[in-house]
Amino acid sequence: MWNTPEKPQDNFSFELIAEDGDARAGILRTPHGEIRTPIFMPVGTQATVKAVTPAQLEEIRVQILLSNTYHLYLRPGADTVAAMGGLHRFMQWPKPILTDSGGFQVFSLGPLRRIDEDGVTFKSHIDGSTHRFTPESAIAIEEKLGADIIMAFDECSDPLDKTYAIQALERTHRWAERCLKAKTRPDQALFGIVQGGIFEDLRQASARRLSSLDFPGYAIGGLSVGESKMDMLKSIEVVNGILPRQKPRYLMGVGTPFDLLEGIRRGVDMFDCVLPTRLARHHAAQTMCGRLNLANSAFSLDERPIDEKCGCYTCAHFSRAYLRHLVVAKEMLAATLLSIHNIYTLVELSQQIRQSIIEKRFNEFSSHVLTNLNLNVSDQS
Amino acid sequence: MWNTPEKPQDNFSFELIAEDGDARAGILRTPHGEIRTPIFMPVGTQATVKAVTPAQLEEIRVQILLSNTYHLYLRPGADTVAAMGGLHRFMQWPKPILTDSGGFQVFSLGPLRRIDEDGVTFKSHIDGSTHRFTPESAIAIEEKLGADIIMAFDECSDPLDKTYAIQALERTHRWAERCLKAKTRPDQALFGIVQGGIFEDLRQASARRLSSLDFPGYAIGGLSVGESKMDMLKSIEVVNGILPRQKPRYLMGVGTPFDLLEGIRRGVDMFDCVLPTRLARHHAAQTMCGRLNLANSAFSLDERPIDEKCGCYTCAHFSRAYLRHLVVAKEMLAATLLSIHNIYTLVELSQQIRQSIIEKRFNEFSSHVLTNLNLNVSDQS
Numbered sequence: 001m002w003n004t005p006e007k008p009q010d011n012f013s014f015e016l017i018a019e020d021g022d023a024r025a026g027i028l029r030t031p032h033g034e035i036r037t038p039i040f041m042p043v044g045t046q047a048t049v050k051a052v053t054p055a056q057l058e059e060i061r062v063q064i065l066l067s068n069t070y071h072l073y074l075r076p077g078a079d080t081v082a083a084m085g086g087l088h089r090f091m092q093w094p095k096p097i098l099t100d101s102g103g104f105q106v107f108s109l110g111p112l113r114r115i116d117e118d119g120v121t122f123k124s125h126i127d128g129s130t131h132r133f134t135p136e137s138a139i140a141i142e143e144k145l146g147a148d149i150i151m152a153f154d155e156c157s158d159p160l161d162k163t164y165a166i167q168a169l170e171r172t173h174r175w176a177e178r179c180l181k182a183k184t185r186p187d188q189a190l191f192g193i194v195q196g197g198i199f200e201d202l203r204q205a206s207a208r209r210l211s212s213l214d215f216p217g218y219a220i221g222g223l224s225v226g227e228s229k230m231d232m233l234k235s236i237e238v239v240n241g242i243l244p245r246q247k248p249r250y251l252m253g254v255g256t257p258f259d260l261l262e263g264i265r266r267g268v269d270m271f272d273c274v275l276p277t278r279l280a281r282h283h284a285a286q287t288m289c290g291r292l293n294l295a296n297s298a299f300s301l302d303e304r305p306i307d308e309k310c311g312c313y314t315c316a317h318f319s320r321a322y323l324r325h326l327v328v329a330k331e332m333l334a335a336t337l338l339s340i341h342n343i344y345t346l347v348e349l350s351q352q353i354r355q356s357i358i359e360k361r362f363n364e365f366s367s368h369v370l371t372n373l374n375l376n377v378s379d380q381s
Numbered sequence: 382m383w384n385t386p387e388k389p390q391d392n393f394s395f396e397l398i399a400e401d402g403d404a405r406a407g408i409l410r411t412p413h414g415e416i417r418t419p420i421f422m423p424v425g426t427q428a429t430v431k432a433v434t435p436a437q438l439e440e441i442r443v444q445i446l447l448s449n450t451y452h453l454y455l456r457p458g459a460d461t462v463a464a465m466g467g468l469h470r471f472m473q474w475p476k477p478i479l480t481d482s483g484g485f486q487v488f489s490l491g492p493l494r495r496i497d498e499d500g501v502t503f504k505s506h507i508d509g510s511t512h513r514f515t516p517e518s519a520i521a522i523e524e525k526l527g528a529d530i531i532m533a534f535d536e537c538s539d540p541l542d543k544t545y546a547i548q549a550l551e552r553t554h555r556w557a558e559r560c561l562k563a564k565t566r567p568d569q570a571l572f573g574i575v576q577g578g579i580f581e582d583l584r585q586a587s588a589r590r591l592s593s594l595d596f597p598g599y600a601i602g603g604l605s606v607g608e609s610k611m612d613m614l615k616s617i618e619v620v621n622g623i624l625p626r627q628k629p630r631y632l633m634g635v636g637t638p639f640d641l642l643e644g645i646r647r648g649v650d651m652f653d654c655v656l657p658t659r660l661a662r663h664h665a666a667q668t669m670c671g672r673l674n675l676a677n678s679a680f681s682l683d684e685r686p687i688d689e690k691c692g693c694y695t696c697a698h699f700s701r702a703y704l705r706h707l708v709v710a711k712e713m714l715a716a717t718l719l720s721i722h723n724i725y726t727l728v729e730l731s732q733q734i735r736q737s738i739i740e741k742r743f744n745e746f747s748s749h750v751l752t753n754l755n756l757n758v759s760d761q762s
Binding site: 046047048050051052053054055056075076080083084085090091092300301303313317318319321322324325326328329331332333335336337 | 427428429431432433434435436437456457461464465466471472473681682684694698699700702703705706707709710712713714716717718
């Protein structure tokens with residue numbers, strides 16, 4: 001049985017060990033262990049990465065998980081998680097965890113939430129009950145959950161509405177200061193979140209303002225929510241040109257192989273996304289040569305694994321024909337085996353990119369990967 | 382990666398290594414390995430034990446799986462399984478497999494099937510298409526699937542209707558002879574199935590008739606389908622008093638801790654049941670002190686595992702509070718973790734019973750287990 005360390009050490013640090021252009025390889029130290037960046041973080045929304053056990057996550061060498069404050073606050077409740085010894089112990093994940101602040105989820109509720117200067121009032125998506133988050137209460141909840149890295153409570157505005165984006169940004173900055181003041185636990189690192197939609201001047205202003213607040217790490221929020229890929233990449237470039245070089249940079253909610261490569265090329269160290277597990281539940285396997293839809297009858301008699309070069313449990317054992325059978329028969333094992341493969345693919349890619357940065361061949365490696373991703377493989381639909 | 386043995390050996394045998402009263406401990410040798418009986422076999426209806434990977438099944442020391450001919454015939458089809466190298470390779474289960482004959486499932490279709498002397502015509506529960514099984518075609522399908530142990534195609538009649546039971550029994554005996562003649566693969570053992578409802582004279586006649594046919598093993602079918610526990614146990618006694626002592630005896634579709642103990646007490650060697658995985662998908666944990674309904678709010682803050690004495694992955698790691706959270710949040714991981722626990726409980730019980738038989742203390746052990754099963758533990762509902 002896995003045990004909680006009795007005294008989590010206050011040992012958060014970030015060390016850059018190599019750079020290749022703007023791409024960086026580092027070591028992020030947390031009370032629950034080291035993370036070799038750049039890294040992809042799978043999402044365990046409700047204190048579980050859907051359909052996958054912690055043992056399976058360790059087997060695929062996941063280094064850090066993300067979990068969602070909004071969901072855990074509603075169910076089972078932060079007090080319950082705290083009473084059960086915190087999130088690591090509750091979900092039996094011995095390695096680092098990052099919690100978001102609930103900001104993004106609450107703002108996604110649309111008509112179910114109302115924002116004022118002090119915080120946000122919202123209705124639960126589960127039972128319609130009314131709740132309120134402020135920067136102070138969000139931090140208090142994240143302290144009860146006990147993740148290694150916690151996020152400031154921010155306002156994620158419409159990325160295309162500049163007038164609103166300016167207001168939201170000012171509020172996000174005031175809230176960032178309140179989060180810093182509210183934080184009490186020495187064994188958690190609080191990251192600030194840069195906002196500003198797709199507006200270069202706002203992103204710059206946000207990055208400068210937050211950099212002055214001396215957070216131990218920074219996130220780039222409010223992207224991958226409807227803007228173009230070009231706008232997303234431009235925003236990352238602008239922000240990372242300003243954020244302090246010696247601190248980790250986390251691009252929130254982004255996680256395709258393309259996004260990892262292009263984010264890392266622009267100086268991003270951390271990524272999270274529900275995509276690999278969501279794709280898995282919709283029968284799709286992510287490979288380094290595009291996606292396969294395992295419901296496709298073309299795979300009925302296909303003895304090959306999803307990806308012959310992949311080292312995951314699923315590819316080491318199961319044929320496309322078997323996976324297709326599981327999908328067609330609506331068996332839960334399909335989601336488990338495809339989630340294992342999809343998470344492995346992104347974690348493995350992040351570590352291969354890391355190695356290429358250390359060996360100063362990131363451009364060569366990324367060209368190779370991008371070429372494969374764009375190849376039209378005739379038997380893969 | 383696991384590989385199919387290139388030459389499965391024709392090495393089916395059964396060795397009794399100890400007896401205590403009518404209870405027996407044995408070793409069943411098959412082309413895919415030895416099984417230490419008495420044994421519980423989890424069910425992988427559609428070539429997967431629902432929500433559990435083969436690696437997890439090996440970790441909980443499952444020795445043999447059952448899979449269903451009716452379901453695999455319809456989807457993905459026996460030819461597909463054969464083209465993919467047979468069922469072991471298709472589902473990546475390297476140990477022994479037993480397939481039923483489809484008889485029970487077909488007869489369960491009620492108005493969707495029509496029986497005649499030659500076989501059964503039925504409609505698929507999936508798409509309503511019409512199909513036909515005969516003893517010969519059922520064996521041909523089982524040979525394509527390639528399990529170590531295959532079952533004769535039988536007629537599972539209403540256990541309480543004697544007139545019909547007599548007809549069905551005669552037909553089952555004629556079909557048993559046809560199955561024996563139809564069988565061609567030397568690396569599969571064909572078991573006969575004793576029928577006869579709850580009627581002692583019919584069970585005796587069936588056991589005598591089938592014993593004369595020299596099958597390498599015998600099943601007791603048509604029980605646990607609505608009759609009383611007393612009738613079930615009486616039928617087992619009557620049949621096992623006649624079946625040849627040196628051959629394995631398999632009680633079909635039965636699998637509570639009580640059923641295992643009372644079946645083994647009456648000379649049964651093998652059991653299968655969907656109960657542990659079905660209970661798991663309905664939030665129930667089987668323990669040796671009764672069942673827990675993990676949806677119960679009483680477990681919200683319960684730090685204990687399901688069963689403190691249990692050695693499974695679930696009990697070694699997760700609290701009742703966490704499992705309740707997964708159940709309430711409708712997370713797939715609940716089914717996985719509860720299935721692991723429930724299967725482990727029955728496999729472990731069967732092996733503890735085995736040890737007690739070897740050590741000539743079966744009665745003492747079974748009294749102890751039965752007492753615990755009947756205790757009303759106040760915090761378990």
